[in-house]
Amino acid sequence: MAAQFLSQLKFKFARESSPDVFLESSIRGKQGWDKIWEKCLALISLFSVSIVFSIILFLVIEALPILSKVGFKELFFSDRWQPTSEVAGFGMLPLILGSIWVTVGALVLTVPLGIGCAIYLSEVAPIRMSLMLKPAIELLSAIPSVVYGFFGLVVVVPLAEKFFHLPVGQSIMVGSFILAIMALPTIISISEDALKSVPKSFREASLALGATRWHTISRVVVPAAFSGIATSVILGMGRAVGETMAVLMVTGNAAVIPHSFLEPVRTLTATIAAEMGETAQGGLHYQSLFLIGVLLLIITMILNGIASFIVQRVHQKNAV
Amino acid sequence: MNTLVLQTQKVSLFYGERQALFDISLDVPKHSVVALIGPSGCGKTSYLRLFNRMNDLISNTSVTGGVYFHDQNIYAKSVDVVKLRRKIGMVFQKTNPFPKSMFDNVAYGPRAHGVFYKNKLQEIVERSLKQAALWDEVKDHLYESALTLSGGQQQRLCIARTLAVEPEVILMDEPASALDPISTQKIEELILQLKQKYTIVIVTHNLQQAARISDYTAFFYLGEMIECEKTEVMFTNPKMKRTQDYVTGRFG
Numbered sequence: 393m394a395a396q397f398l399s400q401l402k403f404k405f406a407r408e409s410s411p412d413v414f415l416e417s418s419i420r421g422k423q424g425w426d427k428i429w430e431k432c433l434a435l436i437s438l439f440s441v442s443i444v445f446s447i448i449l450f451l452v453i454e455a456l457p458i459l460s461k462v463g464f465k466e467l468f469f470s471d472r473w474q475p476t477s478e479v480a481g482f483g484m485l486p487l488i489l490g491s492i493w494v495t496v497g498a499l500v501l502t503v504p505l506g507i508g509c510a511i512y513l514s515e516v517a518p519i520r521m522s523l524m525l526k527p528a529i530e531l532l533s534a535i536p537s538v539v540y541g542f543f544g545l546v547v548v549v550p551l552a553e554k555f556f557h558l559p560v561g562q563s564i565m566v567g568s569f570i571l572a573i574m575a576l577p578t579i580i581s582i583s584e585d586a587l588k589s590v591p592k593s594f595r596e597a598s599l600a601l602g603a604t605r606w607h608t609i610s611r612v613v614v615p616a617a618f619s620g621i622a623t624s625v626i627l628g629m630g631r632a633v634g635e636t637m638a639v640l641m642v643t644g645n646a647a648v649i650p651h652s653f654l655e656p657v658r659t660l661t662a663t664i665a666a667e668m669g670e671t672a673q674g675g676l677h678y679q680s681l682f683l684i685g686v687l688l689l690i691i692t693m694i695l696n697g698i699a700s701f702i703v704q705r706v707h708q709k710n711a712v
Numbered sequence: 713m714n715t716l717v718l719q720t721q722k723v724s725l726f727y728g729e730r731q732a733l734f735d736i737s738l739d740v741p742k743h744s745v746v747a748l749i750g751p752s753g754c755g756k757t758s759y760l761r762l763f764n765r766m767n768d769l770i771s772n773t774s775v776t777g778g779v780y781f782h783d784q785n786i787y788a789k790s791v792d793v794v795k796l797r798r799k800i801g802m803v804f805q806k807t808n809p810f811p812k813s814m815f816d817n818v819a820y821g822p823r824a825h826g827v828f829y830k831n832k833l834q835e836i837v838e839r840s841l842k843q844a845a846l847w848d849e850v851k852d853h854l855y856e857s858a859l860t861l862s863g864g865q866q867q868r869l870c871i872a873r874t875l876a877v878e879p880e881v882i883l884m885d886e887p888a889s890a891l892d893p894i895s896t897q898k899i900e901e902l903i904l905q906l907k908q909k910y911t912i913v914i915v916t917h918n919l920q921q922a923a924r925i926s927d928y929t930a931f932f933y934l935g936e937m938i939e940c941e942k943t944e945v946m947f948t949n950p951k952m953k954r955t956q957d958y959v960t961g962r963f964g
C-alpha cells in the first residue's frame with residue numbers, strides 16, 4: 393500500500409516538472425480520504441461479521457441447555473417428536489430425515505433439468521430463443537415462496553391425489569417438486585455462466601478433430617465448467633434445505649419417519665415455523681427449536697464448505 | 713502436376729454484410745505445402761477456416777463459390793461436417809490443449825471416433841507424439857496435465873492431437889507465431905517431414921518460414937488473393953508489384 397503510494401508519488405513528480413505546494417497538499421488530501429474510506433469499509437465489514445457471529449452465539453446459547461437436559465441420544469436417534477404431549481418427545485430424527493428426503497427428491501428432479509436447461513441455453517439454443525427463455529427463468533426466482541406453496545397446495549396436491557390415488561396429497565413428492573422448481577433458477581443461471589465462460593478455443597479444438605457437437609459438450613465443455621456446475625447444485629441444495637414456507641404448506645406437516653415419497657413429512661425448517669408461536673420462551677420445546685436452528689446452520693455451513701472446496705480444488709488443478 | 717486435394721473456385725466469404733474474401737481461386741496439390749502470407753487482417757485465417765468449415769461456427773457467415781475436397785464441394789448439403797473435419801485437421805494459432813492429461817489430449821480424437829481399446833489408444837498416442845517430435849520429452853509423464861507443458865510443447869501436443877486422427881490434410885494457422893526460435897525450428901522440421909504423408913496449408917507471417925517450408929505461396933491482400941506461385945518464383949521473381957513490395961519488406 394505504502395509502496396504503491398510512493399511509486400504513484402514518484403510518477404507524479406516525474407511528470408510534473410516543477411512540483412509545487414498545491415500538488416503536494418492535494419496528494420496528502422487524497423491520502424486522507426483513502427484512509428477514511430478504508431476505515432469505513434473495515435467498519436462495515438466488521439459490523440456484518442459481528443451480526444453473523446451474534447446470531448450464531450444467540451442460537452447456540454438458547455439451544456445448549458437441551459443437550460444436557462434431554463440428551464444427545466434421544467434428540468438425534470429417537471423417532472418421537474412430540475414436544476407438546478404429556479410425555480414430551482424430542483426425537484429430531486423424523487425432521488432430519490424429512491429434510492433429507494425432500495431435499496434429495498428435489499435434487500433428483502432439479503439437477504438433470506437445471507443442467508440440461510443450462511446446456512441448452514448456452515450451447516444449443518439460438519440467440520432469440522435464449523433471449524426469450526432467460527427472463528422467464530429469472531422470473532421463477534422472483535416469485536415469493538408463499539406463492540409457490542399456494543400453487544403447490546391448490547394445483548399440485550390435488551393432481552398428486554388423483555394420479556397416485558392418495559387420500560392426502562400433501563407429501564414428500566409434492567414438496568420435492570415445488571422445491572425443484574424453486575432451485576431451478578439458481579442452478580440454471582450459475583451453470584450457464586460456467587458453461588459460457590469455457591473458452592471458445594476448446595470447442596473449436598474439439599470440433600476440428602471431428603468430434604460431434606454432443607461429444608464436445610459432454611467431454612470438453614461440461615468437464616471444463618464442472619466447478620461452476622457443482623457450485624450451482626450445492627447452492628440450489630442450500631436453497632432447498634433452507635426453504636420453509638412452501639414446504640410447510642405442501643408436505644403435510646407430519647413429524648414421522650417417512651417410508652416413501654408419497655408420504656407426508658415435516659422438515660426442520662417447517663417445524664420451526666409451525667411451532668415457534670406456541671412455545672413458552674426458555675422451555676424445553678423452545679430450546680429444541682433453537683437446536684434445530686443450529687442444526688440447519690451446520691448443514692448450510694457444510695454445504696458452503698463443500699462448494700468452496702470444490703471451487704478451490706478445480707482452481708488448483710487448472711493453475712498448474 | 714499432382715492430383716488436387718483442395719481447390720477453391722471463386723470463393724467469397726461474408727461476415728454478415730461485410731465481405732472478407734473476394735473470389736479466391738486456389739489449387740492445393742497432394743503432398744504439398746502451401747503457405748498463405750499477407751498483412752494482418754487480409755483474410756488468411758478466414759480463408760483457411762473455409763476448408764474445414766470452421767466459419768460455420770460464427771453466426772451470420774455465408775460462402776459463395778466452390779470449395780472442393782477431392783472434387784467434392786464441401787459446402788454441399790449432403791456433406792457431413794464431422795466426417796469432413798476428420799479428414800481435414802486443424803492446428804490453431806493460439807495453442808489450445810484441453811485441460812486434461814497429455815494422453816487424453818492426444819487420444820481425444822480417436823476416442824471421439826470410437827477407438828476405446830487401451831492398447832490401440834496407447835499405440836496411437838505414442839506414434840502421434842513421436843511424429844510431432846514430442847515423445848522423448850513427455851513419455852515419462854503422459855498422465856500429467858497438458859497445461860504443465862511449455863508453449864512450444866503445447867503446440868506440438870496440439871499437432872500430435874491432430875495427427876492422431878490421421879487426417880489427409882492439415883491446416884495450420886500460424887503454428888509457430890508464439891514460439892521461440894528453437895521450437896519454431898522443430899515445428900518447421902516437423903512440417904517438412906509431415907509433407908511425405910499429408911497435404912498442408914499453412915498461414916504464416918514469417919516470410920523466411922514460408923520460403924523454407926512451402927512449395928507454393930499465396931499472397932493475400934485486403935481479402936483478395938493477389939498471386940499464387942511456386943515458392944521459389946514468389947520470392948525471387950513475383951509478377952505483381954504488390955507482392956514484390958511485400959516479400960521485400962517494403963510494406964507491412
Ligand SMILES: Nc1ncnc2c1ncn2[C@@H]1O[C@H](COP(=O)(O)OP(=O)(O)OP(=O)(O)O)[C@@H](O)[C@H]1O
Pocket residue numbers: 727732750751752753754755756757758759770
Ligand atoms: N468472427 C468474425 N466476425 C466478423 N468479422 C471477422 C471475423 N473474423 C474475422 N473477421 C474480419 O475478416 C477480416 C479477415 O480476418 P482474418 O482473421 O481472416 O485475417 P488474418 O489474415 O488471419 O489476420 P492475422 O494475420 O492478423 O491473423 C478482418 O477484417 C476481420 O475483421
Ligand SMILES: [Mg+2]
Pocket residue numbers: 756757758805885
Ligand atoms: Mg489470422
